[in-house]
Amino acid sequence: MLDIRLLKQFTMNMSRALFIFANLFLLAHSLPTLYEYYTKDGIQAGLSDAKPYFTLNNKNITIYSGSFHYFRTPRAYWRDRLRKMRAAGLNTVTTYVPWNLHEPQTGVFDFGNGGSPFQDFLHLDEFLKTAKNEDLFVLVRSGPYINSEWELGGLPSWLAKHCRTVRNSIDAKFLYFVKRYFDVLLPLLAKHQFQKGGPIIAIQVENEYANTGRHDPVYLNTLKQMYDDHGIVEILCTCDRPSEQGRGSIPGILQTANFKVDAKGHLDMLKELQPGKPLMTMEFWTGWFDHWMDPRHHTDSVTRFRTVLEQIMDYPSSVNMYMFVGGTDFRFMNGATMSVRNFSNYLPDTTSYDYDAPISENGALTPKYYAVKEAIAQRNSIKTKLPDIPEARKLVAYPSVKVTNRILISDALLYLGKPLQSEKLLAMEQLPINNNSGQSYGYIAYRKENLDIPAGAKLTIPGYVRDTILVLVNGKLVQKPPKQLSDINGFGFWIQKDSSIVLSDKDLKNATVDLIVENFGRNTLGVFVLKGLMGDVFLNSQALNNWTIIPMEFASSWIPYQVHQQEFVDTSTNSAIHKFKIHIQGDPQDTYLDMREWSKGIVTVNGFVLGRYFFLGPQQALYLPAPLLRNGDNDIVVFEHFKAPEMLKFIDRAVYETPGGLYH
Template identity: 40%
Template sequence: MEIDTAQQGKELPPTLYEHYTLGGVTSGLVPTSNGFLLNGKPFRIFSGAVHYFRVHPAYWRDRLRKLRAAGITVVETYVAWNLHEPQKNVFDFGKGNNDMSIFLDLKLFIQTAYEEDLFVILRPGPYICSEWDFGGLPSWLLRDPTMHVRTSYGPYVDRVDKYLEKLSNLVNHMQFTSSYGKGPIIAFQVENEYGSFGYQDHPRDKAYLQHLSDKMKSLGLKELFFTSDSPAGYLDWGSIPGVLQTANFQSGATQEFKMLQELQPNMPLMVTEFWSGWFDHWTQDFRKGLKLKDFETSLMEILSFDASVSFYMFHGGTNFGFMNGANVRKEYPGGYLPDITSYDYDAPLSEAGDYTDKYEAIVRLINSALAVRTRLPQRPAEMPKKAYDSIAIDSYLSFTDMLDQVDLITSSDKTLSMEELPVNNLNGQSYGFVVYRNHVVVKNASTLLVRGHIRDFAQVLVNGQLQTPPVKSLNDLEAFDPHPSVIDIVVENMGRVNFGEPHDFIQKKGLWEGHVSLDSIRLSDWKMIPLEFKGDWVRNLKNWNPFSKRSAGQPGPLLVRASLIVAGPISDTFIDMSSWGKGVVFVNGFNLGRYWSYMGPQKTLYLPAPLLKRGENTIVIYEQFSPSTKVKFTDKPILGEPRAESVS
């Protein structure tokens, strides 16, 4: 490890582990009225959130070293259950054959943190919120028609227990007080923001929280347990006896801390989530965040209480694939608003891992508050960025061409939700699109009616021709001459809600809330075709057609393909989708994420260098409306004009 230049030529201070484990480990992280003790020594937590599943593993060490170089002593991460158990009883901790498997070696991430002289706070959920699909819960839970997630409901608790058993087997030996030696994990969170999961001040299901705590202890997890909420709003509704309460907020530290002191006197103050910025939704015309001045003011207020703090996020990363979450927003159509692909979060390290003014503010402000001087690494250089030359689209697949290459088709008298489809070993479809196909007679000025909500975004095709204008929903079809037709309703799951009240977690996708009728006649005899866009399927697509100027005028949905030749050094880049409409980008079969350039605010997709290779790289784009003729690249992100808004 290279040493910070400010420390060179001097007697080197100890590493964190040297200081806190000298003489052996006799105790872990202990809360006292005077702050935390770690192994009997004063320890003020300065932590930063970095989620292993949002950062390419080739960059884990870079991001963690940048964290440590700022003086941060702890890395905090959620654990995404829905990635680690994509199908019931099929667990993946980095050795699976799933599109995200490469991101899932949690043990390696924790080990890398240890090697970078960082302690670890682990937040295993099972619910994590985090602007992540379904708050990290597996979608196959929704196949149970009476499922009640985040409660004492027996079938749910049984699945949680199995997940925790697998997880504990993986991390038990990595605990600080483990008999195996000085591991990096110093604390575990019990559930997440449970005080907000309910209605007003109605009692929460604390028996569920207590079960989680008891189960985790029975599995050998023995470091400090804690909960996190915003106590000024949710009091102690999400806490249980014997488990430390902590706070989540962006501003108003004094109010939050005073309530914490009232709820649990003689305990140390800690912010588990000091929101360093904020996340964004599709359809915004601006980028949210937190102004530097307001960030500094809130941080100084936190420090004035001698409190510990974890920056959420320190480095946000990316919602690769279809993993973005969504929010309930009653003022929007359908009461729903999905999150964008970028999870830059206006954090101290950008989505691409670059330093920001907030990073410098952290270094300056926490320097005098550190409990002990320890050895710091030299700051890593920023990763090089490159605007590769534009490349032309060379081939395409029509919507019909695509569907011809899907083998799994379900027949039913009624439309089924995505999760109810008998695919993926009867675990249902988790992500992507589903096509609802019917053979009908379309008359002049026919009207198509879908009862209930469309979950989430629908396009209507008749005989393979798109009828839906860009971005807008369509209730009435355009005028046609009467003739037998094939009607397809293509429904996109744009991300399951990750935060809300209990009823908001009924998150089945597709057309399932009511019947579909044409000219007041209910339709039956449906065919449902899943478009999951798994990596192997995308890589093995065939029968591509040559792309021409005439092809460019063909409306979507369609797939187009281009080749990027990399001859020299491979660098990070951003794919500029400003001239495209709405869709998904795949690089060498990997799902880079969604774009919705019509609406914004995000116009570029971050492409980390490890996803590229020397030689030919295949870029496939699923465009839902109108394709461009070229794929453009830039060395700078386009995430929207900033408009910082304080979030209490």
């Protein structure tokens, strides 16, 4: 028999649960949006640091922010990533602005539809509007320098043709170019300021300036004046490690902190530097980035991450998590870490910028995401409406495809760029092309024709190769392909100084020699190191002159496989371009290219350079987002330096591996 008391108790519990659920439901649907809460009675003030805590429009605010770089994620996915950020409880998104993408040639700007290969990633105006539509404020880190493990720290490479130095008040030419760029960028930002009805609540002046080792208040004040002149009224800030004792800042600009651990120690120093000011951690590093040849993919424990995050919040300090959304260094945009001019310490960054972030490179939510969501919910006393978490996008592994055509790179050169004639070798940046901006990215080929080569003759390259080189004689690769990490110390790479190689074991008449040099990523510290070859190279003791120079930029318009294709079987000793075709029925899905059977090179998808791959890891698969694919036929082209397989494989996940035996 049913116990009446138990039935009554069960009924009461159910009633309570339904009551609580109903109230939570009503509360959630009656909560104001972020913008409704902060602008309900009109806008009288922006973000203020006049008190020991932030206020926005005269209401208290703690900034819960995450870094998401619009230029590292396809435009079609911006809303998805932003909504996921808001669903986690964040109220702000932080982004850098890369000068080198927005002014790819001197005086030529691209903020979407500008004609550059990156144009679809550069709709900054749309990004800011989308952030507001997704109920997020924006903190803009506009440079001119950004670091961000980005090529040359975001500075355009064409500056090397005009400026001796950068990021100081000494070189008037550099400040001229900054002003010209800011005259385009800052009006765009100004119209999106919070006090004008937009999302931008703060703007960062320069980036990690103390890392230069200089204290140049004239330079920083010159930048500040540019912001003032363009009607920027929102709060300005700088960011550095507090241990730099404010050397990267100037009076009147809020200092913020960058660190990964020891939150209390860093925030204590920041508090001492500017007493009475609110505290802001501009970069709390959620993970870390990878270099090619790293022994492993960088990951951090969720426990450590959450512990430091909660220490920051409880100090209390506002926080920006760098990165919150992982991304991709598409095309040739990975930077490199190195001492100022020590090539033995040159470490190029991988194509993936996943960063072990709360939202991964492909948009998946990681355990760190839920740790953030819970930590903010427990601490944010200002309750506003949050969206549901968007549905996860499915990753698929498309069927493998077989190579359809190949062309030797030596035969493809004249289709990859317009040849130039020069008595001497010129670096990429020195070429009189692209509106006299030189060549920024990709490869550069130096061809010497009708050359008589004695048996055993050595080609000698004084100085360093910047950064890798392929040597071909009559289309055949001369050097041995690398098989292990120690081979990087030998010919063909950046470490060996005054390197040489034997071109032939027999006499050759009227031979053609091709030297193909790769820019593997410029120094993220913004220090000029020209790419390619300069000066002389020698055949035995004779300097070679009168070169044909071919810039291999792999712009979106290059289609070498549509002209003069050739079939051949042996790819074991030749650098070549390999064409694949995949037919997709219906809407494309996100996927990865499995590059574990390849050696080194780049991949293009429908004319767009997806990125680099290298068998020396740790990254072994390239993220291929659906917006780069299309319904129907898709062309995938691989430029492989060394040995290529017959098949191109797909996989439904990221792959981080260390090839066996390489790191003993």
